[in-house]
Amino acid sequence: MVELQDFIQRVRRAASFPDPEQAVARLLGELLEMPRPEWAQQGEGPAEQLLHHALDVTAYLIRGAPMRRFPPHEHGMSAAVAMLEGTETHRFFAIDPGGQLRLTGIRDLTGPCVEWFDERAIHSVEYRNDAPVLAVHVYLGDLVLARRRMWDHDGKNPSRYDQARYDSLAEDISAEAG
Ligand SMILES: [Fe+2]
Numbered sequence: 644m645v646e647l648q649d650f651i652q653r654v655r656r657a658a659s660f661p662d663p664e665q666a667v668a669r670l671l672g673e674l675l676e677m678p679r680p681e682w683a684q685q686g687e688g689p690a691e692q693l694l695h696h697a698l699d700v701t702a703y704l705i706r707g708a709p710m711r712r713f714p715p716h717e718h719g720m721s722a723a724v725a726m727l728e729g730t731e732t733h734r735f736f737a738i739d740p741g742g743q744l745r746l747t748g749i750r751d752l753t754g755p756c757v758e759w760f761d762e763r764a765i766h767s768v769e770y771r772n773d774a775p776v777l778a779v780h781v782y783l784g785d786l787v788l789a790r791r792r793m794w795d796h797d798g799k800n801p802s803r804y805d806q807a808r809y810d811s812l813a814e815d816i817s818a819e820a821g
Contacts, residue, residue: 647682650674651695651702658700658783664721667781668757671725674779675755683727685775693787694779701786707731707776710817712769715744716793716804720762720784726754729776736765736798744798754778767796769816 645653657666674683682694683704694702707729715736724731730753736744744765752758754777760766770776793804796814 645674645677645680647680647694650680650682651700654695654702654781655697655700663783664723664759667723667783668759671723671757671779671781674725675727675757679727683777683779685728685777696785696787698785699783701782701784703780705731705776705778705780707770707778708813709770709773709776710815712796712814712816713767714793714796714809714812715765715767715798716809717765717791718760718762718782718786719789719791720782720786722760722764722783723781724752724758724760725779725781726752726756726758727777727779728754729774729778730754730771731776731778732769732771734767734769736767736794738765742801744794746798752778765794771816 653670654667657663657670660666688706690706690708692704694704730751733750733752734746735748737747739745791804792801793809794801
């Protein structure tokens with residue numbers, strides 16, 4: 644069992660290593676193998692719970708939002724997803740010369756697994772079933788304060804990332820996911 648403050652300290656230390664992706668991935672791999680800590684349980688908490696943010700590291704506990712697709716966005720920094728339970732479906736995009744997003748791939752991340760996204764990644768996240776989802780997302784920087792972009796679902800209308808707008812654009816995909 645690892646307390647939240649202890650976990651955050653370990654992530655921050657790993658993020659300061661010469662190869663932070665590898666060090667943080669190792670730590671997240673350990674998290675997947677240990678008994679589930681009290682701070683990383685299913686429950687009544689929000690779909691996205693901010694665990695920590697500072698200049699070096701941001702961490703969220705994600706409980707997913709069944710049958711929802713969130714709009715495409717960038718982070719502007721490396722990001723790791725540790726799937727403890729359930730599946731996140733990620734769509735990846737590139738920017739066309741005209742400035743519109745083009746879908747380049749779709750990947751299901753099913754726990755337990757750890758996956759890294761590089762700092763140029765543009766993606767959207769969706770939860771295609773009702774099964775519980777539990778994930779820890781770690782970013783190598785301050786995601787809360789970062790200046791970054793989001794797009795509408797059709798890949799148009801780039802705008803500055805805004806959490807309220809991001810949440811309001813979440814689409815119900817029950818019909819499509821069947
Ligand atoms: Fe993201």
